[in-house]
Structure formats: C-alpha cells, structure tokens
Amino acid sequence: MTFALNLFLAFVASVTVANLYYVQPLLAYFESTFSISTTQAGTINTLLQSGYAVGLILISPLGDMVNRKRLIVSLTVFLIILSLALGFISFFPLFQALNFLMGVLTVIPQIVIPFASELTPPNRRGAVLGMLTSGFLVGILAARIVAGAITEALNYRWVYYLAAIVQTLLLPFMYFFVPDEPHKSVASATGHSKRTGVAAVVEAYARLLGSMVGLLKSQPVLLQACFMGFCQSSSFANFWATSTFLLAGPPYNYSTSVIGLLALAGIVGILTAPFIGRLADKVSISTMESLGSIGLMATWLMLKLAGERSFAAVCVGAFCIDVFGQFINIVNRKRILTLVPSANARINAVFMFLVFMGMTAGSSVGTTTWTLAQWSGPCFLGLACGAGALAAFLFIVDEEGEWRYKAAKRWWKGCEKDRLIKQESISA
Structure with a gap:
C-alpha cells in the first residue's frame, strides 16, 4: 500500500460517503420544493440511513466473494446513475425510493477499508486505517457544507449533478490504480457447490x-x-x-x-x-x-x-x-x-x-x-x-484474545486442583 494509493482510497471513501449526507441541510428546502410537510421531508434522511444499514448487511460482505475492484467500480457507476436521477426527479415518492436505493449502494467505504487493510503490512495498518477514517469523516462533514453552499448559490439539483460529475471523474482512476483480484470471481466462490448457474450463486451468497x-x-x-x-x-x-x-x-x-x-x-x-x-x-x-x-x-x-x-x-x-x-x-x-x-x-x-x-x-x-x-x-x-x-x-x-469467562473458569479449576493437592499432602 503506497501513500498515493492510501490517499486516493481515502478520497474515494470521502466522495462516496457524502451521498448519505447531502440531504441533511436541505430538508427544509425540500419542504417548499416538493410541497411536503416537515415529517415527510424527514423521511428522506431516514430512508437514506435505513438503506445504508441494509447495504452494510447485504452488499458489503460481497467483498469476500467477488473481485473488489470490479465491485467498487460497478457500485460507483450505479451511484452516478442514481445521482443524476435524483437531480432530475420531481415526483416525491420516486425521490424517496431512489434515496433508499442510494443508501443501500453507498457502502463503497466499507469495501475499501478491509481491502486496504489486506494490502498493508501489520506494522503500518494503523496509519493506513487512520487516513481512511479521516477521509470518511471529512466526507460526512464536507457533504453538509457543500450541499448547503451549492443549493444557496444554484439549487438542490446541482448538488446531485456535481456529485455525479465528481464520481464520474473517479472512475478512470479506480480502473487504473485500484489493485485487481483476478483470483476472485463469482465462479471461484461457487466452485464447491453441487448446483450450477443462478442457483449456485444464490447458495454461495446465502452461505x-x-x-x-x-x-x-x-x-x-x-x-x-x-x-x-x-x-x-x-x-x-x-x-x-x-x-x-x-x-x-x-x-x-x-x-x-x-x-x-x-x-x-x-x-x-x-x-x-x-x-x-x-x-x-x-x-x-x-x-x-x-x-x-x-x-x-x-x-x-x-x-x-x-x-x-x-x-x-x-x-x-x-x-x-x-x-x-x-x-x-x-x-x-x-x-x-x-x-x-x-x-x-x-x-x-x-x-x-x-x-x-x-x-x-x-x-x-x-x-x-x-x-x-x-x-x-x-x-x-x-x-x-x-x-x-x-x-x-x-x-x-483477555490479553490472549480468549473469552474472559473461560480464562476465569480455567483459573478457578487450577485453584481447586491446588487445594485438593494440598489437602492430600496434609492427609498423608
């Protein structure tokens, strides 16, 4: 893991996680734009965060099953399409549905972090994770600032258009700089299954x-x-x-x-x-x-x-x-x-x-x-x-990474054994 790659992956984490937080300073703006109540506007953020929770469980584990470079690039393409769609949409129920889907697919940082950890020697892993964490958190904060400023200067649609542009600019860099994993594919993940085709993929995914x-x-x-x-x-x-x-x-x-x-x-x-x-x-x-x-x-x-x-x-x-x-x-x-x-x-x-x-x-x-x-x-x-x-x-x-109660149980058994040995020696 070079410093340049670490910095790039931190930037990827920053840009992609921002998709979850652009809406937070815009909720009041959405009330007038879509002619909705405050409660309805609040559902946008709720749907984004709920989608993210779903994506954490259903999408990010795929990093153990498929080529992560292809997964990151594919998710970025979908995020670009969703960003453009959110900029064009004027029908509020569809806007809500697309925000939920945006949350589900905005898990790229949680694919990047374990990937980067594997590419880093143990003695540098903390430094690499620290930079990625910093990028992730800066993205959360910057999203609120950028969304508010752009909406005030132009309108909320340009927040999504510019998000799509920035993510599009990332794509060629992802393709050329993110390490490939040719040994990982859906075929290799389903290789031990007795089933074939879609059934084998579903079985491997469920497992x-x-x-x-x-x-x-x-x-x-x-x-x-x-x-x-x-x-x-x-x-x-x-x-x-x-x-x-x-x-x-x-x-x-x-x-x-x-x-x-x-x-x-x-x-x-x-x-x-x-x-x-x-x-x-x-x-x-x-x-x-x-x-x-x-x-x-x-x-x-x-x-x-x-x-x-x-x-x-x-x-x-x-x-x-x-x-x-x-x-x-x-x-x-x-x-x-x-x-x-x-x-x-x-x-x-x-x-x-x-x-x-x-x-x-x-x-x-x-x-x-x-x-x-x-x-x-x-x-x-x-x-x-x-x-x-x-x-x-x-x-x-405990310090050895073992369940503390098991270590305590073993210690107690050792004390009991010592006590019995002492009793036997006294009796003798």
Missing part, C-alpha cells in the same frame, strides 16, 4: 450472509470490538444530537451560524485520525483502548461540570469525544481485520452495522434524556457509554 452470525460467536475479539464500537458511536451521536439544544437555549442562546462553529472543533478532532493510527502501530492495544474509554468518561464528566457555563468547555468536549473515540475505533478496526483474512468484508460489515446501530441509539436516547433532564441527561448517558466501553475491554476478552 456468505449466514456465516456472519457465526463470526460473532466464534471470534470473541469481534464481539468485544462491536460492543465497544456501539458504546463509542453512541457517545459520539449523543453529543452531536444534544449539544445543539444546549447552545440554542439559556445561558447561551446562540444562533444557528454560531452553533455551526462547533463543527470546527470536530474537524480538528477528525484530522488527528492519521496520527492516532500511527500511534496505534507503536502503542499496545490495552493502552489505546483503556485511554480511549477513560478519556470518554473524563470528557463527559468535564461537560457535566462546565458545559452549561463555558462554550470553550463544549468545544474541548467536541474535540475530545472525536479523539478518544478514534482511539477506540481505529484500534478495534486494526484488531478485527487480522482475525480471519478470508472473512474481512463480513467482519467489517458486522462491526460497522453495530457501530451504525450505536449512532442511531445514541441520537434517539440522547434526545430523550435531554427532554427528561436537560444537559445532565446526555452527560450521564455519555458517562455510561464510556463505562460500557471500558467494561467490554476489561471483561469480555
């Missing part, structure tokens, strides 16, 4: 999807990483969902434009991801994950004590939640993508699905806790998320 639950059972490190990822992403979504309420109300009473400045602290946090990735290549897993979990708890405690009195404290909190979250996220990605190399796409799909569920839970539960207890509610939820991540790190898996 591929069915194996994902088994990976959670057979790989304790994956289960631990998923639980920690769920807690970390819940903490992240909880903060960004509720900090707006905090800053919009007393004692701050800030305008929307001033509240938007909080994103600058998030940008700085995002840009630390490559550095954290390089650190993960040099520092032990236990150090990184314990620091990340304890750091999240300390950040939420600080936000509870000072968040209602100091905007600077809220900005520091935004930065720290991003940084300590990456301590957990990047290290866990690095760990799980070495467990079963032949199942990297499925492992990443399982991990990212639970991370996505964590973000959904953090956003909705965080909003509920704000309603019940104002700023104290999200802070205690954030503390619980940090504590949950730390508990998962301490109690699910």
Whole structure:
C-alpha cells in the first residue's frame, strides 16, 4: 500500500460517503420544493440511513466473494446513475425510493477499508486505517457544507449533478490504480457447490450472509470490538444530537451560524485520525483502548461540570469525544481485520452495522434524556457509554484474545486442583 494509493482510497471513501449526507441541510428546502410537510421531508434522511444499514448487511460482505475492484467500480457507476436521477426527479415518492436505493449502494467505504487493510503490512495498518477514517469523516462533514453552499448559490439539483460529475471523474482512476483480484470471481466462490448457474450463486451468497452470525460467536475479539464500537458511536451521536439544544437555549442562546462553529472543533478532532493510527502501530492495544474509554468518561464528566457555563468547555468536549473515540475505533478496526483474512468484508460489515446501530441509539436516547433532564441527561448517558466501553475491554476478552469467562473458569479449576493437592499432602 503506497501513500498515493492510501490517499486516493481515502478520497474515494470521502466522495462516496457524502451521498448519505447531502440531504441533511436541505430538508427544509425540500419542504417548499416538493410541497411536503416537515415529517415527510424527514423521511428522506431516514430512508437514506435505513438503506445504508441494509447495504452494510447485504452488499458489503460481497467483498469476500467477488473481485473488489470490479465491485467498487460497478457500485460507483450505479451511484452516478442514481445521482443524476435524483437531480432530475420531481415526483416525491420516486425521490424517496431512489434515496433508499442510494443508501443501500453507498457502502463503497466499507469495501475499501478491509481491502486496504489486506494490502498493508501489520506494522503500518494503523496509519493506513487512520487516513481512511479521516477521509470518511471529512466526507460526512464536507457533504453538509457543500450541499448547503451549492443549493444557496444554484439549487438542490446541482448538488446531485456535481456529485455525479465528481464520481464520474473517479472512475478512470479506480480502473487504473485500484489493485485487481483476478483470483476472485463469482465462479471461484461457487466452485464447491453441487448446483450450477443462478442457483449456485444464490447458495454461495446465502452461505456468505449466514456465516456472519457465526463470526460473532466464534471470534470473541469481534464481539468485544462491536460492543465497544456501539458504546463509542453512541457517545459520539449523543453529543452531536444534544449539544445543539444546549447552545440554542439559556445561558447561551446562540444562533444557528454560531452553533455551526462547533463543527470546527470536530474537524480538528477528525484530522488527528492519521496520527492516532500511527500511534496505534507503536502503542499496545490495552493502552489505546483503556485511554480511549477513560478519556470518554473524563470528557463527559468535564461537560457535566462546565458545559452549561463555558462554550470553550463544549468545544474541548467536541474535540475530545472525536479523539478518544478514534482511539477506540481505529484500534478495534486494526484488531478485527487480522482475525480471519478470508472473512474481512463480513467482519467489517458486522462491526460497522453495530457501530451504525450505536449512532442511531445514541441520537434517539440522547434526545430523550435531554427532554427528561436537560444537559445532565446526555452527560450521564455519555458517562455510561464510556463505562460500557471500558467494561467490554476489561471483561469480555483477555490479553490472549480468549473469552474472559473461560480464562476465569480455567483459573478457578487450577485453584481447586491446588487445594485438593494440598489437602492430600496434609492427609498423608
């Protein structure tokens, strides 16, 4: 994995994930454009995110079954077609359906990340994953900024036209620079099946999807990483969902434009991801994950004590939640993508699905806790998320990657055996 290829794949992740987030600043604009209610406009974002969850489970595992270069190029072509269609469509139900399909197919970053991990030697894997993570997160943030600016200058249709143009420009670079996998094809994936044709493909695909639950059972490190990822992403979504309420109300009473400045602290946090990735290549897993979990708890405690009195404290909190979250996220990605190399796409799909569920839970539960207890509610939820991540790190898996309860059971049996030996020696 060269630096140039790493940078290009990070850019691919950034450009493609943006498809999920262009709509977020445009929902109010869609109300007047399509003559719909606020609730109907909100369904667009819901359909996009729901489609993404479906794509994580149904599309991204295909990276273990087919040639990933061809898969990435094919998905990009479909995304270009969908972007153009969304720019032309004026019939709202069809616009909704195409947004759901856009969500399903916008899983290219989750195909690129395990692919890049396989192309990288273990001593550089953290740095590569850090850069890809940074590109992914920058795409999320940039999509909101770009969509708002283009819509204000032109109209929302040009957001989709320009997205199609940028993705089209990526295609030749994908073709020439992304490594090929000539040994991987549908034919090779169905080679052991007794069936032929479509039936063999369906059987291989069903077997591929069915194996994902088994990976959670057979790989304790994956289960631990998923639980920690769920807690970390819940903490992240909880903060960004509720900090707006905090800053919009007393004692701050800030305008929307001033509240938007909080994103600058998030940008700085995002840009630390490559550095954290390089650190993960040099520092032990236990150090990184314990620091990340304890750091999240300390950040939420600080936000509870000072968040209602100091905007600077809220900005520091935004930065720290991003940084300590990456301590957990990047290290866990690095760990799980070495467990079963032949199942990297499925492992990443399982991990990212639970991370996505964590973000959904953090956003909705965080909003509920704000309603019940104002700023104290999200802070205690954030503390619980940090504590949950730390508990998962301490109690699910030991240093050897074995189930902690099995190690404890073996230790207890050893103690019992020693006690019996001592009793026998005393009796003798």
